[in-house]
Amino acid sequence: MDNHYCTNSTSQIFTVEVQCCITGYDTQVTDAIIDCDGNLHQGGSVEIIPVTAGNCTQYDLTANGLNQNTVSNLNPGTQEIELVLNNQIPISETVTINTSPLDNSYLNVIVNKQNSSGTCTSDNCTGSIYLITIGGNGNYYYDWSDCMNIEALTTGDAPPSITYCDGPNATTRQNLCSGMYTVTITDQDTGCSVTKNINILLAGSSGTINPAELEPSLSIYPVVYDSNTTITYDIKEDAEVSLKVYNTFGQPVETLVNSESRTAGTYTFQHNNQLNTGVYIYHLQVCDKQRGKLGVKID
Numbered sequence: 001m002d003n004h005y006c007t008n009s010t011s012q013i014f015t016v017e018v019q020c021c022i023t024g025y026d027t028q029v030t031d032a033i034i035d036c037d038g039n040l041h042q043g044g045s046v047e048i049i050p051v052t053a054g055n056c057t058q059y060d061l062t063a064n065g066l067n068q069n070t071v072s073n074l075n076p077g078t079q080e081i082e083l084v085l086n087n088q089i090p091i092s093e094t095v096t097i098n099t100s101p102l103d104n105s106y107l108n109v110i111v112n113k114q115n116s117s118g119t120c121t122s123d124n125c126t127g128s129i130y131l132i133t134i135g136g137n138g139n140y141y142y143d144w145s146d147c148m149n150i151e152a153l154t155t156g157d158a159p160p161s162i163t164y165c166d167g168p169n170a171t172t173r174q175n176l177c178s179g180m181y182t183v184t185i186t187d188q189d190t191g192c193s194v195t196k197n198i199n200i201l202l203a204g205s206s207g208t209i210n211p212a213e214l215e216p217s218l219s220i221y222p223v224v225y226d227s228n229t230t231i232t233y234d235i236k237e238d239a240e241v242s243l244k245v246y247n248t249f250g251q252p253v254e255t256l257v258n259s260e261s262r263t264a265g266t267y268t269f270q271h272n273n274q275l276n277t278g279v280y281i282y283h284l285q286v287c288d289k290q291r292g293k294l295g296v297k298i299d
Helices: 150-154
Strands: 021-030 032-034 040-042 044-053 061-063 070-074 077-085 091-097 099-101 108-114 127-134 140-144 147-149 163-166 172-176 179-187 193-200 217-221 228-235 239-247 252-262 265-272 278-286 289-297
Touching: 021 091, 044 077, 044 091, 108 193, 127 179, 127 193, 140 163, 172 179, 217 278, 217 289, 228 239, 228 278, 252 265
Parallel strands: 032 099, 147 163
Antiparallel strands: 021 044, 032 040, 044 070, 061 077, 077 091, 108 127, 127 172, 140 179, 179 193, 217 228, 228 265, 239 252, 239 278, 278 289
16 A cells, blocks of 8 residues: 555456357258159258357257258158257257159149030031140150050051040140040150140030020920910020920820921920820920920810
């Protein structure tokens, strides 16, 4: 202590090295990759991202027994990752490996079609199909169920009744009759394929294919009659027509129209019958469509 009551002091600087330790961690999950058939192309992975304290140029971390912070080749689904941080008690981390498709492997097919024209008894076979395929590597092959590979023409095994339309350019079909057509499109580079079922319908002369709009109609007036009654039927398309009268036992007693071709329109005529007294069923058949009405004959 000096004359000014001050105390002499000495200062020292101490350097303390803090050991690196992991105080926590985050996880980053990468999806597994599957091909167009749902098969595993590449496993998923989990990266353990440690949160550290101290001078950390290195840290003590093992995942599933390996001295690394990334676990790879994991199957889709729930996975358990065993972690050991700072050489302490192992802990278990549950992660979910989702799936993503292989880039550009899936095929998407846009179908443009034109229905065939005609009637229920005749098909003009004017239908057509045009396909646009998206995805894959573009090296497509089209395999139609009703066709044969054009190469069959060179083998001598080609039946004359078969249509030859399979191949890499078979995107368009024309002059098709009504019916179901099936085509499988395959990417020859990746092996991915997709199958489409395409229904070519038969459109009537009105251009509509709504079944409700093609239903025939039948009426009789008067319903109760002593000798004559007026019968009217209407058909929406050219068709083969039958109109018969049945008794209540289901037995035909009179044929008014016997499988005759009729153009679309309305038909009216007088039924001058010689039926016995009783109840009768007037049955109209237009192709596969049917209508029935009751009539009562009195004295």
